[in-house]
Amino acid sequence: MSHFGPKITELEEPFGLLTFSASAEDIIPILEYLNQNDRLRFKFLTDIAGIHFPDSKGKEFGVIYHLHGFENAVRLRIKVYLPKEKPEIPTASKLYASANWMERETFDFYGIKFIGHPNLTRILNMDDMDYHPMRKEYPLEDGTREDKIDALFGR
Amino acid sequence: MSEIKTVDSPEGFEGSGFFATSLDKVIGLARSHSLWPLPFATSCCGIEFMATMGSHYDISRFGSERPSFSPRQADLLMVMGTIAKKMGPIVKQVYLQMAEPRWVIAVGACASSGGVFDTYSVLQGIDRIIPVDVYVPGCPPRPEQILDGLIQIQHMAKNEPLRRREDPEYKALLKSYNI
Numbered sequence: 001m002s003h004f005g006p007k008i009t010e011l012e013e014p015f016g017l018l019t020f021s022a023s024a025e026d027i028i029p030i031l032e033y034l035n036q037n038d039r040l041r042f043k044f045l046t047d048i049a050g051i052h053f054p055d056s057k058g059k060e061f062g063v064i065y066h067l068h069g070f071e072n073a074v075r076l077r078i079k080v081y082l083p084k085e086k087p088e089i090p091t092a093s094k095l096y097a098s099a100n101w102m103e104r105e106t107f108d109f110y111g112i113k114f115i116g117h118p119n120l121t122r123i124l125n126m127d128d129m130d131y132h133p134m135r136k137e138y139p140l141e142d143g144t145r146e147d148k149i150d151a152l153f154g155r
Numbered sequence: 156m157s158e159i160k161t162v163d164s165p166e167g168f169e170g171s172g173f174f175a176t177s178l179d180k181v182i183g184l185a186r187s188h189s190l191w192p193l194p195f196a197t198s199c200c201g202i203e204f205m206a207t208m209g210s211h212y213d214i215s216r217f218g219s220e221r222p223s224f225s226p227r228q229a230d231l232l233m234v235m236g237t238i239a240k241k242m243g244p245i246v247k248q249v250y251l252q253m254a255e256p257r258w259v260i261a262v263g264a265c266a267s268s269g270g271v272f273d274t275y276s277v278l279q280g281i282d283r284i285i286p287v288d289v290y291v292p293g294c295p296p297r298p299e300q301i302l303d304g305l306i307q308i309q310h311m312a313k314n315e316p317l318r319r320r321e322d323p324e325y326k327a328l329l330k331s332y333n334i
Contacts, residue, residue, distance in 0.1 A: 124241075124276075125276060126240050126241050
């Protein structure tokens with residue numbers, strides 16, 4: 001951890017899971033170091049997830065990396081917050097091949113752009129969808145919806 | 156004497172060495188007792204269908220002995236389970252590949268109306284993309300209910316006029332689905 005010093009913030013260990021935050025510029029060097037350092041050997045990327053907190057200014061979006069070091073049996077969580085004006089972060093798919101689909105999923109649901117990704121297209125939703133459905137910016141009930149007009153449902 | 160029950164013969168004139176009835180009734184009788192289902196099972200209703208297919212409930216008793224896993228030889232499309240919007244074009248493709256006459260059962264709440272999945276990614280009932288003949292309610296329905304749906308399709312097949320698939324009303328129905 002001393003290797004990166006001030007680039008690592010909000011270091012905590014809730015429920016025994018080591019967690020820290022980093023910036024979008026530093027995330028790839030950090031992942032590279034964790035992956036390739038002989039003592040750490042975080043060779044497995046468990047998951048990449050997106051978050052959206054519309055009320056936290058300048059930190060609306062987030063990308064969370066879950067790493068697993070098999071030899072040391074240690075799990076690690078890295079959070080990167082992004083502003084809503086520029087939800088962009090470099091891709092980790094060159095480091096972890098599994099990041100390819102995880103980043104496509106995060107793009108699909110949150111619209112976070114992974115710079116340098118080989119094929120950043122929708123993976124789960126329909127290709128002609130024109131919004132990112134997991135963003136917390138839509139009303140709970142869409143009054144203009146036309147795909148459920150059954151009288152029983154009161155629409 | 157065999158214990159095997161056969162279906163009653165349709166109304167007609169019987170004499171020594173001949174039996175005369177209408178072609179509609181003979182074809183309807185034959186069709187209704189050999190409906191080949193194509194199971195399109197995507198979730199828990201599909202598990203109930205597996206029970207329906209098994210020896211205990213035994214859908215074969217109703218002439219659906221052979222589940223067809225190619226749409227080209229199937230008569231009856233059984234859609235069981237949640238159909239996501241991304242899956243919609245595939246269901247439609249399967250329906251288009253089936254030859255006439257073809258029937259469709261929507262088994263369970265999801266296939267009929269989207270069910271509890273009132274959300275952006277789920278098709279709110281398969282009748283938005285293909286015409287449906289019988290809706291089986293339930294979440295998931297019991298095998299008895301699925302059998303009841305099949306029996307209703309049998310009634311439809313038995314009583315369907317031979318020209319139904321040619322008449323303008325049916326063609327207008329398909330056209331309303333862009334088929």
